[in-house]
Amino acid sequence: MAQKPDTQFIDGFNWKTVVGAFFVGCVMMPASIYITLFSGAGLGPAAEWVTIILFAELARRSLNALKKQEMYLIYHVAASLAGGGAFAGLVWNAFLRTSPQAAAFGVAQGMPNWAAPAANSPGILDRALWHHDWWMAIGLVLVGSVLWRLNFFGLGYALFRITSDLERLPFPMAAIATQGSIALAESPDRKESWRWRAFSVGSMLGLGFGLVYIGLPTLTGLVFAAPVAILPIPWADFTVAGENILPSALLNLSFDLGTVLWGMVVPFWAVVGGFISCVATSILGNPILQHFGMFPTWRKGMGVLPTQTATWFDFWLSVGIGVALAVTAVGIWALVRAFLRTRAGTAPRGGRPPSDVDIIMGREGTMEMVSGGARGSWTPPKGRGDWPMWLAGVMFVISTIGYIWLCHVLVPRFSLAMLVFYGFIWTPLTSYVSARMIGLTGNGIGIPYVREGSFMLSGYRGVDIWFAPIPLNDMSWGATFFRQFELTQTKFTSIIKAELLMLPISIVFSFVFWAFLWHLTAIPSYAFPFTDKVWPFNALSQSLFMTATIEGRQWLLQSFKPLGIAAGLIGGLGLYGVIAWLKLPIFLFYGAIGGLNQMPSGPLLLFIGALLGRFYFAKRFGEERWFKYAPIAGAGFAAGAGLIGMLAVGITMVTRSVVTKPF
Numbered sequence: 001m002a003q004k005p006d007t008q009f010i011d012g013f014n015w016k017t018v019v020g021a022f023f024v025g026c027v028m029m030p031a032s033i034y035i036t037l038f039s040g041a042g043l044g045p046a047a048e049w050v051t052i053i054l055f056a057e058l059a060r061r062s063l064n065a066l067k068k069q070e071m072y073l074i075y076h077v078a079a080s081l082a083g084g085g086a087f088a089g090l091v092w093n094a095f096l097r098t099s100p101q102a103a104a105f106g107v108a109q110g111m112p113n114w115a116a117p118a119a120n121s122p123g124i125l126d127r128a129l130w131h132h133d134w135w136m137a138i139g140l141v142l143v144g145s146v147l148w149r150l151n152f153f154g155l156g157y158a159l160f161r162i163t164s165d166l167e168r169l170p171f172p173m174a175a176i177a178t179q180g181s182i183a184l185a186e187s188p189d190r191k192e193s194w195r196w197r198a199f200s201v202g203s204m205l206g207l208g209f210g211l212v213y214i215g216l217p218t219l220t221g222l223v224f225a226a227p228v229a230i231l232p233i234p235w236a237d238f239t240v241a242g243e244n245i246l247p248s249a250l251l252n253l254s255f256d257l258g259t260v261l262w263g264m265v266v267p268f269w270a271v272v273g274g275f276i277s278c279v280a281t282s283i284l285g286n287p288i289l290q291h292f293g294m295f296p297t298w299r300k301g302m303g304v305l306p307t308q309t310a311t312w313f314d315f316w317l318s319v320g321i322g323v324a325l326a327v328t329a330v331g332i333w334a335l336v337r338a339f340l341r342t343r344a345g346t347a348p349r350g351g352r353p354p355s356d357v358d359i360i361m362g363r364e365g366t367m368e369m370v371s372g373g374a375r376g377s378w379t380p381p382k383g384r385g386d387w388p389m390w391l392a393g394v395m396f397v398i399s400t401i402g403y404i405w406l407c408h409v410l411v412p413r414f415s416l417a418m419l420v421f422y423g424f425i426w427t428p429l430t431s432y433v434s435a436r437m438i439g440l441t442g443n444g445i446g447i448p449y450v451r452e453g454s455f456m457l458s459g460y461r462g463v464d465i466w467f468a469p470i471p472l473n474d475m476s477w478g479a480t481f482f483r484q485f486e487l488t489q490t491k492f493t494s495i496i497k498a499e500l501l502m503l504p505i506s507i508v509f510s511f512v513f514w515a516f517l518w519h520l521t522a523i524p525s526y527a528f529p530f531t532d533k534v535w536p537f538n539a540l541s542q543s544l545f546m547t548a549t550i551e552g553r554q555w556l557l558q559s560f561k562p563l564g565i566a567a568g569l570i571g572g573l574g575l576y577g578v579i580a581w582l583k584l585p586i587f588l589f590y591g592a593i594g595g596l597n598q599m600p601s602g603p604l605l606l607f608i609g610a611l612l613g614r615f616y617f618a619k620r621f622g623e624e625r626w627f628k629y630a631p632i633a634g635a636g637f638a639a640g641a642g643l644i645g646m647l648a649v650g651i652t653m654v655t656r657s658v659v660t661k662p663f
Contacts, residue, residue, distance in 0.1 A: 009383045012069030012490045013497040016059070020051055020074040021081065021501050025509035028082040031642055033513055034649035036084060037523060038214060039256070040234050040530035049635040050642060051078040053199070069490040076485075077498055085510020086141045090116070090134065091518050093467070094124055096539055105543040106550050110463030114140060114410060127522065129515035142507060143406065144469050147399045149499055154396030155428060156478020157492075158389060159435040163479045164486070166378060169439030174483040202261070202633035206640020209257045214641065218648040221527055222655050231255040233529040235601045239304040248290040248311055250282040252304040254601035258641060261634040263609020264617070269584070273591025275607040278598045286311055286597075304599055305537040313544060316597040318561040321449060322568020323593055329569075330576050330589075331437050331444075385491035400424060403471035411468045414460050423471030426450070434476035444476050456548045466546050520652075527652075 028051065052066075052075050059066045066074075093116035102108035108119070114136045117123040123131030129138075163169050213231055221227030238251040263271055289295060289311075297310040312320075380386040400423035407419055434444035451472055455465055485495060517523070524531035544559075572593070579589045595603055618626045 009381070009385060009489050009491045010067060010069045011385075011494050012067070012071075012073035012488075013494040014070065016055060016066070016070055017073055017077060017498060018501060020055055021077045021498075021505050023054075024051055024078045024081040025505045027646060028078065028642075029084065029509050030513045030517075030649045031646035032082045033084045033088070033517065034652070035214065035642070035645040037517075037528040037531050038218070038233070038645075038648075040534065048075045048078040048082070049199070050639045051075070053639075068488050069494070072485070072488040072490060073494055073498055076495075077502060080502055081506055081509075085506050085514070086145055087129070087138075087510045087514040090129065090137055090141065091514055091523055092535075093137070094127075094518075095523065095535060096542070098124060099536065099539040101536055101539040102543045105547050107463055107543040107546045110550065112410070112464040112467060115464075115467035127519045129511065129518060138511070140406075140469065143402070145503060145507065147402045147406075147469075148473070149503065150395045150399035150402075151473055152475060152478055153496070153499075154392045154394070154399060155431060155473075156475040157387070157482060158392045158396070159432060159475060160479040160482035161378070161380070161386075161389060161392075162432070163435050163439040164483050165380060167436070167439070169436065171439050171480055171483045174480050174487060198629045198632040199636035199639070202636025202638075203640040205257070205261075205633075206637035206642070207644060208640075209637070210641035210644030213256070214648055215644050217529070218652060222652065226526055227529070229529070234533065235304075235599070237304045239307050240301060243300050246283065246287045247300070248286040248295050248298045248307055249284075250286065250304050250308055250311075250597070250599050252599050252601045254605055256605065258634075258637055259602060259605035260609040260612070261630075261637050263606035264613030264630045265634055266606060266610065267585075267587045267591075268610050268614055269587040270591035270594075271603075271606045271610040273588040273593075274595035274598070275591075275603045277592040277595030278600050278603040281316070281595070281597045282308075282600055289315060305533065308597065308599060309537055309541060312541075312597060313559045315561075315564060317559045318564025319568035319571075320596060321560075322565040322570070323572040323596060324449075325565070325569050326572025326576065327590075327593055329573065332433065334437065334440065383491070384486065385493035387492075396428075400427070400471050403469055407468045407470060411462075411465050413462070414465050414468070415458055418454065418458060419471060422454075427471060427473050427475070431473070431475045434474060435479040438476055438480055444474075452545055452548065460549055462549060463546055465549060 052071055055074055056066050056071065093111070096102045097108050097111055097116040098119050099108065102111075113133070116137065117131070117133035121131070121133045122128060123133035128134075164171065213233070217227035217229045217233065232255065234256075235252040235254040238253065239249070242249060242251045286295070286307075290298065295311050295314045297314050298307060299310075302310065378389075404416070404419045404423055407414070408416055438444045451470065482492065482495075485492060521527045524535045526532060575592060576589050579586065613626065613630060617630070620626075621629065
């Protein structure tokens with residue numbers, strides 16, 4: 001709810017934030033990039049937790065404990081910078097330009113030079129991101145970073161003022177995101193804190209697992225022709241072995257222990273719904289559909305990724321569109337129902353947002369649609385560091401005009417009216433609807449394939465539109481973002497200072513590390529098992545979508561089946577109706593949607609973790625205690641594995657800088 005008038009807001013930005021930003025840029029970002037390429041997992045929460053714990057310890061040893069405002073701002077900086085930065089997209093474009101999958105569909109030949117240089121450019125052949133052929137693409141990344149932040153501080157902030165200050169929505173998930181940093185800030189004595197014990201146990205598990213899963217293949221890959229891996233990375237594929245019994249079924253198994261731990265933290269019924277949906281569609285449903293001839297593209301001998309791609313475009317793409325429309329309809333109905341209850345004066349008032357234990361356990365009524373009761377005020381709390389709404393509007397208008405102008409210059413034949421509609425009508429409208437859903441239930445909504453569908457209906461021909469900076473942004477998450485800072489009583493001006501600091505750091509370090517890694521080793525290659533397996537099929541999927549605007553090669557249009565879309569819509573609405581009628585947790589519905597035709601490796605490990613957490617650890621330690629331990633232990637695991645990743649990337653960079661291999 002709205003903060004009390006006497007709440008004191010404190011500026012969390014200081015020299016500690018500056019040092020933290022450079023620490024993440026120098027250490028966490030390259031580790032995150034490397035682990036993402038190597039296993040597809042990334043650092044996850046390791047970057048945030050390692051950073052704030054390190055700085056908390058340094059502050060305590062200097063008898064100057066971190067305030068919760070400082071703690072959460074450093075957490076935000078770490079979360080923003082550790083993802084790898086904006087230049088990952090350019091390395092992907094370089095791969096797409098030269099991939100046989102994109103060439104086969106005519107996509108590689110039609111890519112504009114401002115997305116990636118020509119295939120015979122020295123910037124591609126020498127893997128030199130600093131080559132002048134890349135300068136225009138780099139310039140677009142820089143401009144896009146600035147425009148995105150203007151859009152965020154404009155529209156994202158305005159959505160927060162409307163949904164939180166004026167409508168007083170509860171934002172049930174916002175408090176969960178802040179509890180970790182607040183807990184550390186409020187635990188001044190390390191020896192008496194259970195959090196340190198939980199974090200240490202998780203860290204030891206992460207170190208041990210990281211040595212086997214990341215360290216061993218990395219080190220052996222530097223010495224031998226191919227890396228030695230005890231555990232398959234990213235998974236073991238049994239699809240071909242089981243095709244005689246379960247033809248076209250997706251059968252793979254992952255050995256990522258971190259996914260099991262994450263299953264102990266994710267809401268239980270969401271995991272259950274995802275697992276049931278995955279088994280029903282990917283393992284049992286696909287062979288039945290194959291028997292009735294629904295997968296003409298699938299052939300025996302296909303592995304799990306080719307099978308998933310074939311079944312998706314043959315059948316599940318259309319069904320997925322219908323299901324996504326059902327989710328959108330459910331979300332809109334929830335908004336209408338909440339509005340009608342508020343008008344009728346029957347909305348529940350004064351209820352507390354659910355705790356993290358409530359949500360993980362999926363207790364009855366946890367995520368019911370509620371209203372904040374009486375409307376709030378446009379007047380912000382004193383000292384919160386707000387800026388005028390007119391200024392937010394100006395920033396939104398400037399950024400949107402910038403997107404439209406830039407896109408029109410790059411793709412002048414595309415409809416200018418459609419760009420204006422994207423930026424000034426569709427983006428704010430859908431962002432508000434989704435922000436209101438997040439404020440009510442913790443989950444947003446999104447209408448599927450708007451970008452792809454509008455490209456097809458526009459009649460435009462050419463590949464360049466798929467790489468243009470279209471002004472389609474969902475800023476609904478901005479409402480939760482500002483609400484989290486409000487809960488930690490951090491001045492909003494701190495966010496502006498942090499973003500001004502992070503912008504150059506993100507750009508410089510992201511460019512340096514992506515350029516260096518790509519120049520040392522081809523991406524994808526044997527050195528990065530995840531990208532070596534996944535990127536070619538991602539290129540295939542993306543190229544199939546892009547054929548929708550290539551004259552004479554519109555294979556994507558053959559994948560859209562009206563009956564499949566109708567079946568998905570009816571099935572999705574029916575599933576929601578049954579769950580609501582039986583009064584089952586709503587997370588079961590959203591989990592089932594997410595598990596549609598997914599590879600079982602992830603849902604299975606999550607399900608194992610959820611069962612262990614709910615039926616073993618929760619009973620042994622007690623629900624309240626265990627579900628406070630679990631996120632901390634999971635973060636410790638990610639931190640331990642992340643430290644191994646940092647060590648691996650350091651050794652790799654040094655070794656490959658000295659030793660030249662003939663590739």
